[in-house]
Amino acid sequence: MAKDRPEPELDRELSDLPPELRWREWMRRIEAVLFASAAPVPREDLVRVVGQGASVDLLVEDLVADLEGRSFEIAQVSGGWMFRTRAAYAPAIRAAADVGDQLLDLSEFDVAVLATIAYHQPITRDGLKDIFGKEISRDLIGRLHARDLIGTGPRSPRRGAPYTFVTTEQFLVAFGLESLRDLPDREQLEDAGVVGEPSQVGVG
Numbered sequence: 001m002a003k004d005r006p007e008p009e010l011d012r013e014l015s016d017l018p019p020e021l022r023w024r025e026w027m028r029r030i031e032a033v034l035f036a037s038a039a040p041v042p043r044e045d046l047v048r049v050v051g052q053g054a055s056v057d058l059l060v061e062d063l064v065a066d067l068e069g070r071s072f073e074i075a076q077v078s079g080g081w082m083f084r085t086r087a088a089y090a091p092a093i094r095a096a097a098d099v100g101d102q103l104l105d106l107s108e109f110d111v112a113v114l115a116t117i118a119y120h121q122p123i124t125r126d127g128l129k130d131i132f133g134k135e136i137s138r139d140l141i142g143r144l145h146a147r148d149l150i151g152t153g154p155r156s157p158r159r160g161a162p163y164t165f166v167t168t169e170q171f172l173v174a175f176g177l178e179s180l181r182d183l184p185d186r187e188q189l190e191d192a193g194v195v196g197e198p199s200q201v202g203v204g
Contacts, residue, residue, distance in 0.1 A: 013051045026050040027063050040080030040173060078172035079179065106143065114144055118171065118183060122153035122164035141165065149174060 014022045029049040034041055046056045060081055064074050075084040106114070116131055117123055128136040144150045149171045153164035167180070177183065 010049065012049065022051070023054075023059070023062075026054055027059050027066070030056070030059055031063055034074065034081055034083050037082065039169075040077045040082045042080040046081075075176055076178050077176055078169045082173070084176070106147075110140060110143060113140060114149055114167075114171070117144075117150055117165050118167045118180065121166040122156075124156050124162045124164050126162065127164075147174075 014025055017025065026049070030046055033046060033049060043056050046060075050056065050059065060074060067073055070086075071089050072083050072085050074081050077084075113128060113132070113136055116128060120127065120131070125136050125141065141150070144165075147170070148168055150165045151168045153166035156162045156164055171177075172179065
């Protein structure tokens with residue numbers, strides 16, 4: 001059996017190509033990497049497929065312009081970039097495919113609890129109970145966990161050291177956020193009754 005041979009080294013500089021074709025090839029490499037990835041791709045990974053000193057941000061900008069008018073786009077999410085179907089085509093996707101049981105098949109109350117965790121993290125079930133005025137079921141927490149929207153945070157310093165909950169990278173991806181700083185203004189959500197009042201913030 002022949003030994004595995006190492007992959008040939010990637011020619012990042014493409015010095016044999018004229019500048020315009022070189023730039024176009026770097027764009028296509030970034031496109032290929034994003035297309036092949038199910039998760040946001042950070043800048044440091046994209047830098048590995050283009051020439052030294054080439055601006056990944058400018059290459060992505062040109063690629064975004066190239067995709068104008070297509071049914072999908074490049075979104076900056078969770079510190080990286082990924083392909084995403086444009087929102088206008090969501091009804092067509094739902095009509096053509098069975099996506100009813102996927103990531104965001106959540107009740108309004110599930111979403112309210114998720115939003116509260118996002119704004120008050122790390123927070124315990126007792127902390128959620130203080131905000132909502134009732135016990136938050138383990139089943140609800142389990143649904144959010146199963147969709148990888150929340151994870152386990154640091155233990156609370158309270159007696160018994162209960163677990164706290166925090167949002168995940170998948171939460172950012174699901175809601176198209178680059179970071180938690182991009183969450184909507186909390187006062188607006190408080191007025192809408194989606195999250196608790198600031199005075200109720202705590203880790204329970």
